[in-house]
Amino acid sequence: xxxxxxxxxxxxxxxxxxxxxxxxxxxxxxxxPVVPLAGVTLRPRDGLPLRFHWRD
Numbered sequence: 001x002x003x004x005x006x007x008x009x010x011x012x013x014x015x016x017x018x019x020x021x022x023x024x025x026x027x028x029x030x031x032x033p034v035v036p037l038a039g040v041t042l043r044p045r046d047g048l049p050l051r052f053h054w055r056d
Contacts, residue, residue, distance in 0.1 A: 022054060022055055023052050023053065023054060023055065024052070024053045024054075024055050025050050025051075025052055026050065026051050026053070027048075027049065027050060027051070028049040028050065028051050031049040032046070034048060
């Protein structure tokens with residue numbers, strides 16, 4: 001097991017959070033309804049179409 005794995009994961013989460021603070025996420029207009037797929041976790045069956053916009 002890598003000694004720096006926990007640090008790398010924490011660093012990646014921090015970078016992602018800082019980037020997403022400047023981006024607005026919204027669903028794509030006219031996309032098909034989301035159908036849940038049950039497994040160990042609940043996820044969308046055919047993906048989740050999203051649109052990303054820079055915040056003003």
